[in-house]
Amino acid sequence: MDEMSLASIPLCEKSKAPAAKTTMSVREMQHLLGLGKTESYWLIHKNFFEVIQINDKMRVVISSFEKWYANQIKYHKVNGPPPGEELRKRSYSVVEAAEILSVDTETIYTLIRQGKIKTEIVDFWMRIPRDEFERWYSSQKRLRTAADRERDREIEEQTISVPEMAKLLGITREKVYWILKCKKYCDILVVERVADRPRITKASFALWLKSQSTYQIQAPAKEVPEEVPLKLQRPKSGKYYSFQEIQDFYNISRTTLIKWIRTENIPTIDVGRAKRVRKDVFDDVLRLKRNVEEDT
Structure with a gap:
């Protein structure tokens, strides 16, 4: 073929870019996630993503698969980005919420059980919507993020x-x-x-x-001895006081302790038949009521 003949061939026929792939086979999806045949077909039958028939064979629509992948955290690609990108943008796990507030997960579960934080279930996993977390956070001042602290x-x-x-x-x-x-x-x-x-x-x-002249700063009375500061104690469990530990450590009667719990709105948790009080929360109350020597 001479140069004149080559020049006469339309440009679109000289080089055609391959069309973008829009579907993949079930086997490809299986290998992509490192799954067995049974679990692969279980995902298909759950209608998590769109599946179509081409030549009597099931094909997974790639766009719907990627959307599903970005909104779940259970399944991971063998070689590829981690799952749940969109899910993490709009919600927290219980562990993530606990890390934000520098508390243990039991504190978050207690708030959930009390109905203070609402959750949703995504692929059998509990998630806290970010807008719901922000709503709850703005409604209280006791638990704080590192920035707010x-x-x-x-x-x-x-x-x-x-x-x-x-x-x-x-x-x-x-x-x-x-x-x-x-x-x-x-x-x-x-x-x-x-x-x-x-x-x-x-x-x-x-x-x-x-x-004004009604109130003035008072000089401390010399005859009153300086109060010996209480030293904060470390409970046996590390994070939680038992009622008896508080009474023994700080010489507080049970009646006084119950009164503080009610008036200061101190949250408690049940461990078997006994109640426990978070150390950091009770220590904050103690600082307000007594002269306290900080623990190190």
Whole structure:
């Protein structure tokens, strides 16, 4: 064929790009996931992805297969990206939620059982939708992410707590709460909240002191001996106190302990017939009520 003849051949006939593959055989899908024949056909019969008939043979539609793969975490490709890319974008596992809050998984399961966090089941796996997690998180202040805990520490450095203000002025906490609600003072005192507890900014407290003469900082009474700080104890289980451990460690009566649990809304868990209290939660309450020496 001479050069004139070659030139006369249409360009589209000289080189045609192969059409993109849109389906794969059941065997290809089986090898892709490293499955046996029985489990491969089980997936097909569950209608997780689209299957069509071509020449009386079943073919898996690749686009629907990839969508299914991105929304589940049970099956993994032998050679390929990990599953659940889209699923992870819209939801958390219980383990992931626990890591975000720096708590154990039992705490998350307790919140789920209490109906505070709603879940969904994806391929027999429990998942927490991200929007549901954010809804619950914004509704409470006790459990915090690492970023929020860091912000809380920054706020604490610039504020004083209600017990601290009461001690400075030599008044009761109830009187402090009355001052914070008083129309005469509420425009001066700026209140921040950390772990759902009010804290007064140091700058606004200083302005408030100058604006009135009723309350003044009290010098500590010399005749009163300094309270020996309690040392935080480590329970036998590490993360949870038993009621008896709290009573023995801190010389607290059972009546006082039950009262604290109710008034401070301290969550408990059941272990057999006994109840347990998370160490970190109870330690936070103890810091507010007693002079505590931090454990190391």
